[in-house]
Amino acid sequence: MGFFKSIKEAIVGKSAKTNEKYVAGLDKSSETFSSRMNALAARYREIDDNYFEELENILIMSDVGVNMVMTIVDEIKKEVRLNNIKDPREINEIIADKMFVIYANDSIMTTKLNYAKEGLTVILMVGVNGAGKTTTIGKLAHKIMEEDHKKVMVAAGDTFRAGAIDQLAVWAERLGIECVTGKEGGDPSSVIFDGLKRAKEAHADVLICDTAGRLQNKVGLMKELEKMNRIIKREVPDGPQETLLVIDATTGQNGVNQAVEFSKITDITGIVLTKMDGTAKGGIVLSIKDMLNIPVKFIGLGEKIDDLQEFDLEQYIYGLCHDLMG
Numbered sequence: 304m305g306f307f308k309s310i311k312e313a314i315v316g317k318s319a320k321t322n323e324k325y326v327a328g329l330d331k332s333s334e335t336f337s338s339r340m341n342a343l344a345a346r347y348r349e350i351d352d353n354y355f356e357e358l359e360n361i362l363i364m365s366d367v368g369v370n371m372v373m374t375i376v377d378e379i380k381k382e383v384r385l386n387n388i389k390d391p392r393e394i395n396e397i398i399a400d401k402m403f404v405i406y407a408n409d410s411i412m413t414t415k416l417n418y419a420k421e422g423l424t425v426i427l428m429v430g431v432n433g434a435g436k437t438t439t440i441g442k443l444a445h446k447i448m449e450e451d452h453k454k455v456m457v458a459a460g461d462t463f464r465a466g467a468i469d470q471l472a473v474w475a476e477r478l479g480i481e482c483v484t485g486k487e488g489g490d491p492s493s494v495i496f497d498g499l500k501r502a503k504e505a506h507a508d509v510l511i512c513d514t515a516g517r518l519q520n521k522v523g524l525m526k527e528l529e530k531m532n533r534i535i536k537r538e539v540p541d542g543p544q545e546t547l548l549v550i551d552a553t554t555g556q557n558g559v560n561q562a563v564e565f566s567k568i569t570d571i572t573g574i575v576l577t578k579m580d581g582t583a584k585g586g587i588v589l590s591i592k593d594m595l596n597i598p599v600k601f602i603g604l605g606e607k608i609d610d611l612q613e614f615d616l617e618q619y620i621y622g623l624c625h626d627l628m629g
């Protein structure tokens with residue numbers, strides 16, 4: 304069976320609402336990618352070296368990341384040679400297939416949150432300011448409550464960014480959950496400590512902790528995260544069960560570089576890629592796989608509360624490439 308046919312069949316078997324969200328959220332990326340690919344196919348009667356060079360550029364412009372582009376293009380070249388393919392129009396299916404296979408290969412694909420076997424689960428949210436951490440905490444809390452039926456609380460550990468505490472408190476009110484806060488400019492770790500204490504007292508299942516994206520410098524940030532981790536471990540020995548790094552997809556390769564830096568200062572268990580609907584360069588997922596090999600657990604496909612979706616490789620590839628499928 305051809306790859307396009309198999310991916311279409313896989314999509315049909317999934318939630319129609321989620322399929323719609325993926326297609327709508329990846330619309331900008333898909334339109335840009337497809338129109339470039341179709342224009343390329345129209346310019347070349349036969350596949351040659353120049354064709355591959357242009358193909359590389361299209362993938363790089365989609366934020367796929369240079370190493371990953373080389374791997375994909377090498378694989379496509381092999382396939383072209385092996386099957387003696389001349390017509391560029393035949394290549395679209397191979398590209399989508401290779402993106403899928405290369406991402407899936409050796410990847411940790413789990414998107415399930417790692418909950419504590421018993422007692423409190425602690426989720427630490429990290430990432431630079433403006434990545435969408437606060438909004439993501441609101442959306443994630445909603446998701447955990449709706450889908451996993453857990454009692455959730457939040458702790459406003461970003462005491463550095465003006466407004467972050469209020470913003471989280473507004474989300475908590477909207478969701479009808481408790482938000483533990485401290486003073487703006489106060490000690491973030493003490494907010495986390497209070498949050499852990501309150502969550503235990505209130506028998507919450509999950510505590511989601513906001514953290515500051517920017518302290519004075521990298522060492523300061525590292526020390527603060529170390530301190531938070533120490534406090535969490537003292538109260539919840541297996542915690543934090545998740546440290547989710549929030550990356551803004553519209554920042555492209557900068558965002559990927561930030562992620563690499565973050566992964567050096569603290570252990571990241573999963574990535575949340577926000578604002579995928581706001582970028583025309585949806586290839587960033589592949590770049591993250593290449594640079595970090597940390598699972599993308601959730602992607603933000605819009606501003607609505609239910610627009611945070613579990614990352615699904617089939618729906619992602621379909622969302623990005625469906626206009627190529629004809």
Ligand SMILES: Nc1nc2c(ncn2[C@@H]2O[C@H](COP(=O)(O)OP(=O)(O)OP(=O)(O)O)[C@@H](O)[C@H]2O)c(=O)[nH]1
Pocket residue numbers: 430431432433434435436437438439461464467470516576577578579580581602603604605606610
């Ligand atoms: N379109 C779209 N907008 C998003 C998404 N995620 C977050 N946003 C928006 O991005 C903006 C910034 O998000 P916030 O959560 O406020 O992030 P921030 O307060 O700037 O900074 P941090 O909380 O430190 O990350 C808000 O307007 C959000 O609505 C998404 O997936 N899609």
